[in-house]
Amino acid sequence: MNARRGACALLVFALACASSAAQAGKPLISDKDLERLNRNAQLLGGVLQSFRQNRTMTPVERQRWAYGVVQQPQLDGALDRVLQEIRRAAGPRAPAARVYVIPDPTFQAYAAEDGSIFVAAGMLQSLESQDEIAALLAHEYVHVLRKHPGKSALETAKGVGAGLTSIYLDREYAGVSTSRPSTDYVRHALLRETAMQSVQAGIVPTRARAQEDEADRMGTDLMVAAGYNPIAMMDMLGRMELWEQQRRQAGTPSTAMQQGVAATLGRYLQNSDQARSAKRRLDDNKGVDNLITALVGATQQRVQQAGGNTHRDSAQRIERVRAHIETKHADLERPDMRALSWAGDTQVDAMFASMQLAHQVLAADATRLTRPQQDAVLQALVRSPAAETPLIRYTAMRLMESQMDRDKALPVLQGEIGRNDSLFALHQLTLDMASRSSNREQALQVLETSRKSLGDPPELLPYGVRLNRRAGKADAARLYAARCAGSGDDRLKRACQDEL
Numbered sequence: 001m002n003a004r005r006g007a008c009a010l011l012v013f014a015l016a017c018a019s020s021a022a023q024a025g026k027p028l029i030s031d032k033d034l035e036r037l038n039r040n041a042q043l044l045g046g047v048l049q050s051f052r053q054n055r056t057m058t059p060v061e062r063q064r065w066a067y068g069v070v071q072q073p074q075l076d077g078a079l080d081r082v083l084q085e086i087r088r089a090a091g092p093r094a095p096a097a098r099v100y101v102i103p104d105p106t107f108q109a110y111a112a113e114d115g116s117i118f119v120a121a122g123m124l125q126s127l128e129s130q131d132e133i134a135a136l137l138a139h140e141y142v143h144v145l146r147k148h149p150g151k152s153a154l155e156t157a158k159g160v161g162a163g164l165t166s167i168y169l170d171r172e173y174a175g176v177s178t179s180r181p182s183t184d185y186v187r188h189a190l191l192r193e194t195a196m197q198s199v200q201a202g203i204v205p206t207r208a209r210a211q212e213d214e215a216d217r218m219g220t221d222l223m224v225a226a227g228y229n230p231i232a233m234m235d236m237l238g239r240m241e242l243w244e245q246q247r248r249q250a251g252t253p254s255t256a257m258q259q260g261v262a263a264t265l266g267r268y269l270q271n272s273d274q275a276r277s278a279k280r281r282l283d284d285n286k287g288v289d290n291l292i293t294a295l296v297g298a299t300q301q302r303v304q305q306a307g308g309n310t311h312r313d314s315a316q317r318i319e320r321v322r323a324h325i326e327t328k329h330a331d332l333e334r335p336d337m338r339a340l341s342w343a344g345d346t347q348v349d350a351m352f353a354s355m356q357l358a359h360q361v362l363a364a365d366a367t368r369l370t371r372p373q374q375d376a377v378l379q380a381l382v383r384s385p386a387a388e389t390p391l392i393r394y395t396a397m398r399l400m401e402s403q404m405d406r407d408k409a410l411p412v413l414q415g416e417i418g419r420n421d422s423l424f425a426l427h428q429l430t431l432d433m434a435s436r437s438s439n440r441e442q443a444l445q446v447l448e449t450s451r452k453s454l455g456d457p458p459e460l461l462p463y464g465v466r467l468n469r470r471a472g473k474a475d476a477a478r479l480y481a482a483r484c485a486g487s488g489d490d491r492l493k494r495a496c497q498d499e500l
Contacts, residue, residue, distance in 0.1 A: 068102070068389070070101040070351065072385070108123060117144070130337070131223070135235070374399055390422055434447065484497075
């Protein structure tokens with residue numbers, strides 16, 4: 001900050017000198033010199049801004065870069081009531097916590113460092129009693145209560161020079177599937193949606209086996225104290241065991257996502273300035289690539305060894321919970337299982353259905369749908385109770401992308417990305433469309449809206465270079481390129497240079 005003030009002070013000093021010179025009858029600094037001085041001050045400010053690019057994101061903000069969260073009053077209220085019962089059972093000093101539903105079709109839940117508990121819609125649809133919901137939330141709340149440290153794959157990945165930036169700049173994702181048409185908008189959609197999946201997998205924290213064991217035991221105790229049947233913990237783990245079996249038979253999508261993160265890391269490092277320098281010095285391209293592959297593999301292995309991905313399989317966890325119940329709660333009178341409080345609620349059912357439809361659209365090749373079919377799906381999404389959910393809004397725009405008139409669509413899309421919950425993928429869709437728009441001033445307004453909405457992240461810097469260059473604003477383009485240069489991120493620097 002002091003350096004930036006110094007740059008501004010330098011400009012003020014120059015202007016003051018010009019004024020003094022004028023009063024003394026000396027020639028003023030030329031307009032050209034003042035323009036150059038102002039431009040250099042802006043560039044210095046831009047470089048200094050780059051040091052703030054690695055700002056800490058809240059867990060909800062990290063979710064925004066994947067699928068976002070779902071807001072559904074009946075469901076949110078029911079989950080919060082169960083969580084608060086668990087929290088009261090933990091004692092008067094128990095930390096605050098909040099449940100968020102994420103539109104993920106998998107069997108997943110995780111607790112973050114600030115007390116946020118995220119539960120996938122796919123998991124909620126699989127549980128059959130209020131007691132199982134209590135078991136799930138009690139397990140996750142123990143991680144909050146006991147302050148169990150957890151680090152995600154992407155946070156660990158930053159130790160070898162990558163993270164969100166490398167995932168979103170990895171254009172090689174566009175070649176994952178060869179069955180889809182190679183039009184630009186389909187290629188970009190595939191890139192965005194693969195990145196969404198990878199980020200969702202990469203932001204889930206991993207924890208040690210001992211911490212997971214403690215969460216099972218202590219979560220069971222909290223359930224009992226809150227008046228729930230502890231057998232529901234075994235039921236919930238039994239459903240998890242069934243899910244794990246199905247996932248193994250289907251090829252473990254979550255493992256594939258983690259491998260996608262690892263592949264991005266490998267490409268990131270192999271394309272880095274350091275790797276190219278090593279190849280020149282050693283004259284051994286294969287040796288350097290093998291070393292990078294080993295480094296990435298070792299990092300992924302450390303992540304797996306450190307955390308929840310290697311916790312006991314569900315069958316073992318069930319037996320350990322059974323033993324704990326028989327030891328500590330053998331004489332407990334077990335209440336009947338309670339029905340789900342939202343069972344039969346048409347609004348909640350419709351929300352789950354629209355989540356499933358959105359994922360079907362994202363997984364399919366929408367270009368193979370006829371126009372009436374696309375219109376029918378679009379109407380189903382926008383008329384659903386979950387129409388305001390960020391993932392549904394993105395999916396609707398994704399369906400309309402190929403049919404949009406860019407110039408007419410930009411103001412609408414600008415309004416969408418100005419919302420504080422819009423997915424990063426929607427920002428990408430909008431900025432890609434702005435890059436092809438003939439209205440270049442409107443495109444720059446879209447960029448500014450996106451920067452403000454997302455907190456000016458480094459992932460937007462290449463768009464800043466591209467859109468300003470296309471608008472004939474060379475100085476502004478160089479300012480964005482300077483911020484890229486100051487980031488220390490090789491992939492980001494090259495992406496910006498490619499846009500100049």
